[in-house]
Ligand SMILES: Nc1ncnc2c1ncn2[C@@H]1O[C@H](COP(=O)(O)OP(=O)(O)O)[C@@H](O)[C@H]1O
């Protein structure tokens with residue numbers, strides 16, 4: 001009988017569970033959304049109870065829909081939205097306030113101070129990250145300061161964790177306080193080179209070591225699922241941040257392999273092998289995974305407005321009814337007629353890093369209509385991703401053979417073809433687009449010994465479609481030139 005694997009995919013807006021066969025076939029999936037809280041402008045929080053309850057519901061429902069007996073689930077893998085910060089009481093499990101979500105900007109000033117004090121280079125060198133409120137370190141500092149909890153943290157009475165830690169502590173027997181290396185690498189407290197919490201960084205942010213979780217490998221025995229959840233104790237044998245799980249689920253195991261996930265935002269990761277590559281083009285250096293104590297590293301870049309640009313067309317401009325129709329609309333015309341949309345609604349990330357740039361729609365004529373704007377919006381997702389890829393190529397000195405894609409907007413074949421055209425690199429869409437959950441399941445299978453090697457997990461990956469570049473070089477360069485001119489005009493717009 002084929003072995004069954006389960007993945008818990010705890011995301012920013014919903015908790016998901018997917019039940020797979022060991023061949024990577026989806027048997028059933030269940031998604032449970034939960035509320036977002038915005039207590040002040042720029043602040044984003046999640047209620048920890050919502051995270052836990054939605055994840056338990058998703059798992060129970062997915063198992064019910066699959067018709068699989070819980071006793072037949074060989075292993076579970078956890079994957080999660082990263083950086084989101086929880087602090088809870090080690091005795092009661094009660095959380096201190098809500099979780100501070102990765103998108104929350106409340107600690108920007110703490111970061112500004114660190115940079116003004118000249119700590120930016122030290123942070124970059126040790127963690128591979130660009131100092132930013134995005135990461136967990138300053139969020140934890142804020143919680144300890146705001147609730148005046150340093151003494152209790154010092155005494156070991158409190159536990160800090162990202163979503164993976166929080167789920168493990170609450171769902172596993174014996175309440176292990178652990179995190180995996182990919183999640184640890186997003187805290188701005190973890191030293192990529194020593195693979196451990198960094199004393200200098202802890203001192204800088206005044207974080208007591210006693211509240212930090214133990215860092216474990218991405219795949220390997222973590223503990224047993226509490227039988228109260230599915231009626232059976234099931235081994236939990238993997239944990240990974242969602243973008244890292246997706247890299248694994250895309251079988252990007254070789255140096256130079258690269259994937260882009262087209263969700264609300266886009267996250268591009270390139271496997272850089274067993275050495276961290278320090279970016280000179282604004283990318284982050286991050287863990288790909290750590291297996292048998294051996295770290296594999298990646299470069300990462302993100303686009304803030306990916307599929308969210310399409311949501312904007314639907315919800316604010318109201319020129320489309322649903323995301324799927326953008327494909328036909330874009331294909332109904334030959335080009336945007338020189339129109340560019342720079343969706344810098346919340347600034348631009350790598351490689352521009354300009355928080356003051358703003359949305360710009362440029363190049364319009366009397367003949368410009370809805371289709372041109374829709375097409376420009378889709379092209380903008382591809383242009384931003386192409387800029388990330390260029391930064392990766394510049395950092396690594398070699399061009400990838402292909403780009404593996406996944407995420408909701410990767411279903412759009414116009415977008416995928418344009419991505420291939422504008423990068424000049426074939427774009428490969430797999431059969432299973434749930435690569436984040438698949439990656440977590442494969443890592444769990446590896447951790448449980450169901451696959452005997454990393455290579456064996458790649459057999460599960462199957463190509464669906466390949467988009468071959470068709471645009472001639474002159475047109476490609478002209479289009480890119482127009483895009484970069486448009487970006488230049490959006491930069492620093494909101495500075496004053
Ligand atoms: N066919 C499509 N064409 C373009 N964008 C799409 C399409 N389908 C979904 N999207 C966009 O993809 C995003 C949803 O993808 P998903 O992977 O579920 O995102 P997330 O995990 O960030 O919630 C939305 O922003 C939506 O606008």
Ligand SMILES: O=P(O)(O)OC[C@H](O)CO
Nearest residue numbers: 011012080081082102242
């Ligand atoms: O939950 P997602 O898919 O939006 O992913 C969030 C990222 O992990 C944030 O770094």
